[in-house]
Amino acid sequence: MNYLTENLKANKLKVTPQRLAIYSYLVDNCNHPTVETIYNDLKNMFPTMSLATVYKTVASLRDVKLIKEFNVGEDSNRYDAKIETHSHVICKKCNSVSDYFGNIDMQESINDLENLSGFDIDAYDINFYGVCNKCKKQNF
Amino acid sequence: MNYLTENLKANKLKVTPQRLAIYSYLVDNCNHPTVETIYNDLKNMFPTMSLATVYKTVASLRDVKLIKEFNVGEDSNRYDAKIETHSHVICKKCNSVSDYFGNIDMQESINDLENLSGFDIDAYDINFYGVCNKCKKQNF
DNA sequence: CTCACTGCAAAGTGTTTGCAACGTT
DNA sequence: AACGTTGCAAACACTTTGCAGTGAG
Numbered sequence: 001m002n003y004l005t006e007n008l009k010a011n012k013l014k015v016t017p018q019r020l021a022i023y024s025y026l027v028d029n030c031n032h033p034t035v036e037t038i039y040n041d042l043k044n045m046f047p048t049m050s051l052a053t054v055y056k057t058v059a060s061l062r063d064v065k066l067i068k069e070f071n072v073g074e075d076s077n078r079y080d081a082k083i084e085t086h087s088h089v090i091c092k093k094c095n096s097v098s099d100y101f102g103n104i105d106m107q108e109s110i111n112d113l114e115n116l117s118g119f120d121i122d123a124y125d126i127n128f129y130g131v132c133n134k135c136k137k138q139n140f
Numbered sequence: 141m142n143y144l145t146e147n148l149k150a151n152k153l154k155v156t157p158q159r160l161a162i163y164s165y166l167v168d169n170c171n172h173p174t175v176e177t178i179y180n181d182l183k184n185m186f187p188t189m190s191l192a193t194v195y196k197t198v199a200s201l202r203d204v205k206l207i208k209e210f211n212v213g214e215d216s217n218r219y220d221a222k223i224e225t226h227s228h229v230i231c232k233k234c235n236s237v238s239d240y241f242g243n244i245d246m247q248e249s250i251n252d253l254e255n256l257s258g259f260d261i262d263a264y265d266i267n268f269y270g271v272c273n274k275c276k277k278q279n280f
Numbered sequence: 281c282t283c284a285c286t287g288c289a290a291a292g293t294g295t296t297t298g299c300a301a302c303g304t305t
Numbered sequence: 306a307a308c309g310t311t312g313c314a315a316a317c318a319c320t321t322t323g324c325a326g327t328g329a330g
Contacts, residue, residue, distance in 0.1 A: 013284090013285095014283090014284060014285065014328090014329055014330075015329075015330095016284090016285060016286075016328080016329070018285085018286070019285080034319095035319085035320085036319090048286085048287070049286085049287080050286075050287045050288065051287095051319095051320090052286080052287065052288075052289095052320090052321080052322085053285080053286055053287065055319090055320060055321070056285080056286080056321090057285090057286095059320095059321090060285095069213075070213070071211050071213060073209075073210070073211060075295090075318065075319065076318085076319060076320090077319090077320095087249075089253065089257070089259055089261070091259070098257070100249075100253055100256075100257075102249055102252050102253065102256075104246075104249050106244075109227075109240075109242055109244050110268070112242050113229065113240055113242065113268060116240075116242075117229070117238070117240075117272070117273060118272070118273030118276065119229055119231070119268070119270050119271065119272050119273060120270045120271045120276060121229075121268045121269070121270040122269065122270050122271075123268070123269040123270070124266065124267060124268045124269065125265075125266070125267045125269075126264060126265070126266050127264060127265045128250070128253060128259070128261045128263070128264045129261070129262065129263040129264065129265075130259050130260045130261040130262050130263070131259065131260045131262075132257070132258070132259055133257060133258030133259060136258065136260060152309095153309090153310095154303085154304050154305070154308090154309055154310065155304075155305095156303075156304070156309090156310060156311080158310080158311070159310080174294095175294085175295085176294090188311085188312070189311085189312080190311075190312045190313065191294095191295090191312095192295090192296080192297085192311080192312065192313075192314095193310080193311055193312065195294090195295060195296070196296090196310080196311080197310090197311095199295095199296090200310095215293070215294065215320090216293090216294060216295090217294090217295090
């Protein structure tokens, strides 16, 4: 029993083939896919699988915090199985979303903000926007 | 002629009563309203105004960069007439969005990221999530 | 055996579009 | 007078829901 199966069971989620496939797909892919992308990539292996199943599955995985749901200004949400703190880098040309794991120290700002406003901060997101290397080269 | 009118004209946008009302509403309100909120708050003064007009207007204002459009994980977008760089602080309980103008130096990370990946970064967003002072007090 | 999950279709929600009437310039 | 804007209704895209049948535990 691999760790994906264990993670699902630990969160009281039944290990169905569809659910395991969607979860492994997210763990294996760093491209932060949308529901549509997941569905298209998996329907070869699961011809009867429906979009609704993908929606329901990512919602379950998100609820138990095995994956993160986010939106970078597009119509549809993206999903990410990397749950450690990291930033996203979005290319304005090709709309790709990549990861940046560099350390960004936010503690000072968080302290400042908490003292200033009485807010309790427990998370933050950082998104960078620009043009990726590939699009720069293609003058795209 | 006030500066709001000037800003619209400078961007070749006709100064209609609806457009001016929506733009001033955004300039006067720091609560980062959604289209729905703008519509509800203005329809007393403009009983015939339609949601479509609000959508079209914020799109025009966003296109000429008089306002910013963003999303903090809700179903609908929010709009902000503060165009200087600043962060958003989101309360997970009451879903309020407030501003943080504290200086956060990202230059080092941007350099690192640009060297690392060849990305040209020209903007970034920072969102903080937590519980606001009011909700903390209400144990809400 | 039970209850959660799947898959289909239908409904829901936020947003956009087509188009005629209107109003700013 | 010209052309961008408004406002209505219809269309659209993404997501959620209802429900009967299925299958993991």
